Amino acid sequence: MIKLEHVNKTFGNHQALTDLNVTFNAHETTAIVGPSGSGKSTLLRSLNLLERPESGLYHFNDQVIDFSHPLASKDVLSIRRKTGMVFQDYNLFPHLSVVKNVMEGPVQVLKQQPDAARQTAMDLLDKVGLADKADAYPGQLSGGQQQRVAIARSLAMDPEFILLDEPTSALDPELEAGVLRVLLALAQENDSMIVVTHNMEFARAVADKIIFVEDGRILFDGTPSDFFTKPNQRIADFLAAMTFTTISDKAK
């Protein structure tokens, strides 16, 4: 379980996260939604410690990090091993083949034997439907394929939580569907996932819990059914702003 208490993060004069309190349960998929610049990504990146909030507490199971003190690198590395990160623009290592991308963490960080790591990597690539691309380089793959490799790379560390930062925002709808199907399968295996997304249909399909963030504050924290069927005015406006068919529907 991950729990943030009274977390604050500023970028210069901009308050990105304001006294934020939130809990993410294990074996659940949590979707973080909200308008651009609301602090969703900052929240997610703080969980992997790619961002360092200035104050607040971060509980990861029994481990507690107090952001108001300098972080020990031991704590940082331990949290990062437990939280796999998937980025909007994949960030695969272009100089390493697909299978080496997936093996890099297990071999370098977990000190696994290369043979064993390769076997695990191949199984994971098979899971995301890319076993045949093992020896290709990332630059030879489509965006959707690269993102599926990135998902395999994060799974290879066997993280307790998988953090996904707008994993399909850079993809064409067709390629997006391939990535979302992989994530849906993970959600159905009860992996613990936290995904920042603009895709409401996907949030509705996979999320056990929805968090709506705006101006660095959490305005909604509850079930998808409450979020989509009984939204308050602000959420209703947000959802409406994403659709055209409520305004104009030529198929009607």
Added chain:
Amino acid sequence: MDSIWHIIITSAPQIAVAGLKYTIPIAIISFALGLILAILTALVKLSPKRGWFSIVRAIAYFYVWLFRSTPLLVQLFIVYFGLPYLKIQGIWPNGIQLDPWTAGIATFSLNTGAYCAETIRAAILSIPQGQWEAAYSIGMTKPQVLKRIILPQAARVSLPPLSNSFISLMKDTSLAASITIVEIFEVSQQIAAENYQPLVMYTEAAAFYAILCSLLSWLQGYLEKRTSRYLRPLN
């Protein structure tokens, strides 16, 4: 008067030996040492300002400034002819006396290291921030990220400008003639003084440098191809 071809054929072995004994080893050793120095300097210049490390950073900045702001020939003279007069009671009572070989390699290394440091710093900065983040996010330490992810990619980016520096250095070793090293240019001067054929001798020396630099250009092309394999699309 001997024919031009006769002059070239009789002097070429001496010049080739000078190249093999001095020019090539000095260039290779100086570039290798300079490269190590450059990587360290680049990493120091890129490191965050923190505590006592600010002093190390200041030294790195000063070093690059000093060697890029003064002429290489003057640097050679200071190190070889000047340092023997740096007499400090208790430490160097007789000044710092370096043999020509050491003085030459030290100066060439420091000089090329200053330029290469900037090349490598730029190459590291050219690697997208996302590469650092992705590597950090799987729990790698900073040395691991540098060694496994950033420097291999930066090496490819820095190959063309580093080749420039190596090629420059190969030609700049001719300045070692001024500190009594009998490399290619020094030998050609000595022969020209005997046979009164400066045009032939210096053109011949130039040709030897051109051959060496052409080999380096070829090596650059080969390495670029090798390190860019991952950029080529399928088929």
